[in-house]
Amino acid sequence: MMLEARDLSIGYGTTVVGTRLSLVARPGDVVCLLGPNGCGKTTLFRTILGLLPALAGSVMLGGKPIAQQRRAEIARRIAYVPQAHAPPFPFEALDVVLMGRTARLGLFGQPGARDRAAARHAMARLGIADLAHRDYSRLSGGQRQLVLIARALVQEAALIVMDEPTASLDFGNRAQVLAQIAGLTRDTGAAGCGVILSTHDPDQAFALDARVLLMKDGRPHAEGPADTVLTARNLSAVYGIPVTVETTRGGRKVCLPSLDLQSAPTMTSDALTMA
Numbered sequence: 140m141m142l143e144a145r146d147l148s149i150g151y152g153t154t155v156v157g158t159r160l161s162l163v164a165r166p167g168d169v170v171c172l173l174g175p176n177g178c179g180k181t182t183l184f185r186t187i188l189g190l191l192p193a194l195a196g197s198v199m200l201g202g203k204p205i206a207q208q209r210r211a212e213i214a215r216r217i218a219y220v221p222q223a224h225a226p227p228f229p230f231e232a233l234d235v236v237l238m239g240r241t242a243r244l245g246l247f248g249q250p251g252a253r254d255r256a257a258a259r260h261a262m263a264r265l266g267i268a269d270l271a272h273r274d275y276s277r278l279s280g281g282q283r284q285l286v287l288i289a290r291a292l293v294q295e296a297a298l299i300v301m302d303e304p305t306a307s308l309d310f311g312n313r314a315q316v317l318a319q320i321a322g323l324t325r326d327t328g329a330a331g332c333g334v335i336l337s338t339h340d341p342d343q344a345f346a347l348d349a350r351v352l353l354m355k356d357g358r359p360h361a362e363g364p365a366d367t368v369l370t371a372r373n374l375s376a377v378y379g380i381p382v383t384v385e386t387t388r389g390g391r392k393v394c395l396p397s398l399d400l401q402s403a404p405t406m407t408s409d410a411l412t413m414a
């Protein structure tokens with residue numbers, strides 16, 4: 140099962156948000172999308188999920204154009220973890236996880252004992268079995284994020300797309316979610332899946348030993364292993380601030396932005412200037 144996006148132009152109707160974007164993901168891969176606010180990460184995700192038509196180029200999922208696949212068919216192959224927001228009315232966390240089975244149940248199917256077992260198993264795998272009967276809307280942001288990851292797991296899709304899975308998480312939960320993502324892809328056999336995620340933290344790409352698509356203004360600026368893409372030069376060029384990349388005593392690379400206001404430019408990204 141492979142996702143292959145080639146030479147995509149993305150956008151909304153006549154508004155082109157990005158061009159020349161390519162991306163390949165297989166089970167076992169971690170692919171990180173990095174780039175400034177408004178550079179087109181969410182739009183790219185919506186396009187590769189088949190929620191938004193590509194303006195040019197192709198998205199192939201399992202060897203077949205995504206535009207020719209039905210939603211349920213896509214959902215069996217690729218799961219989506221949106222950013223965790225609280226729903227307006229209460230659900231048990233277990234029910235939220237069970238919603239991931241919908242793609243497998245058909246229109247009027249009711250979840251059965253096997254679906255419940257799968258949901259409990261996914262929660263246990265993520266260390267949140269004890270949250271099963273808690274009110275989802277009252278969980279913390281980190282707990283909710285893990286519930287949504289469990290929901291994606293029970294979909295039993297080979298690929299999972301995560302939109303900023305660590306946004307709004309505290310330091311501890313962030314590390315916990317990252318560790319879980321690493322675990323998902325390292326599982327051997329049928330259980331190992333591919334993860335495509337967006338993040339605003341380049342250190343996460345190093346921590347996950349990810350392949351990186353570094354975007355700027357809707358275009359690929361660099362693509363490849365974190366080590367070769369996330370250089371001081373590339374990061375400085377894309378984010379418009381001086382950045383140094385250092386290696387810790389433990390051997391992991393970390394990025395250090397300059398906090399010197401003299402050298403900081405004015406904010407240039409679309410999202411911030413438009414706000």
Ligand SMILES: Nc1ncnc2c1ncn2[C@@H]1O[C@H](COP(=O)(O)OP(=O)(O)OP(=O)(O)O)[C@@H](O)[C@H]1O
Pocket residue numbers: 151154156174175176177178179180181182183409410
């Ligand atoms: N529905 C829409 N119609 C037209 N333009 C849109 C729409 N949604 C987003 N855009 C524009 O597309 C561009 C890319 O937005 P997108 O949300 O993909 O960026 P992003 O990289 O995910 O940003 P962030 O890091 O801030 O989440 C922005 O200029 C945005 O204003």
